[in-house]
Amino acid sequence: MRSDARLNRERLLAAAAEVVAEEGTQASLREVARRAGVGLGTLYRNFATRDELIQALLGSRFTQLARRAEELAAEREPGPALTAWLAEYLAHSTVYRGLTSSVMSTLEAADGPLAQACAGMREAAGALLAAAQEAGAVRADVDRVDLIALVSAVGWIADEAPTLAGRTDRHLAVVLAGLTAPPG
Amino acid sequence: MRSDARLNRERLLAAAAEVVAEEGTQASLREVARRAGVGLGTLYRNFATRDELIQALLGSRFTQLARRAEELAAEREPGPALTAWLAEYLAHSTVYRGLTSSVMSTLEAADGPLAQACAGMREAAGALLAAAQEAGAVRADVDRVDLIALVSAVGWIADEAPTLAGRTDRHLAVVLAGLTAPPG
DNA sequence: ACCTGAACACCGTTCAAGT
């Protein structure tokens, strides 16, 4: 009884990974259930909301990214630690098309499991940011939310216009340079 | 005969302005036809594609923005002219929710009327950019596409997370600062 | 307990039928 339920859950996650890789985070949930060979209701019981499914798919990535912030804080100077982390953040938040939007929407509805994972990540980013600002490496008038928003925005560009994917590094460089400069 | 057709078109545009103001550029086209008191087929003949409708709704804004670039080039120094124009561009590209995405997608499918209006605008931006770069006011490794992409990305932030709308000025300031700095 | 899939209320898009 319990075991086949778990099997269904695993099938759903495997199917979701496939479908989301193909269609992005806005992929059809029906298609996920279909490919998992499972009823639609089963999908909805396991993942009451789309965000729950996405969280299950890559929540571990985000909590790991939070831990990574601590590592970088220990290894490098405040400025480089922050920029290195932001680059990793960008890489992880663009593994799926639409993910950058999903993560951003997290700021509106603070409940939900994905929102919590993202909040933890932002907290970690906040520590790196504070250190960098203390060291005078980053302008003082931005907070951690601005930080995540701006880097997510860079990710969004390639999301919306795949042709521009090759420019992502440069776009990030512009934003990082903007963060470094003194506030006007 | 011809006159009632024109009336239908006007009704559609009026309804579209309303619905898009409420729901963004992804608004239901059915709802537009409904509110215009017109059959769905009539909407599709007048505007074969969603982008055509959006173009009809605010194409004039974009061509005007292109002209505005020339004005600013004449009035101000290259650096300030560019940043002033980008601020205006941002303001116009956020009048409707989702517009920033619609404009960005324009880079992928270069045909279509909205794409053409945007291309003209980018051309105008290119002239401002070239002058600013020549004057040493803007880093040399970005082109006009990067420019539009980065500023659109700033607009996207408030689109996706309305809570952050109050931060748009700061986000733009960061990007502008990043454009000014030398290319690392 | 868990699962299924029909049912409902929506889409975008096309196209036969009407005037």
Add this chain to the structure above:
DNA sequence: ACCTGAACACCGTTCAAGT
């Protein structure tokens, strides 16, 4: 010529009915 709306192929979400 122009218009309408049913028809088709999709959604997300819920929930009665089954095991």
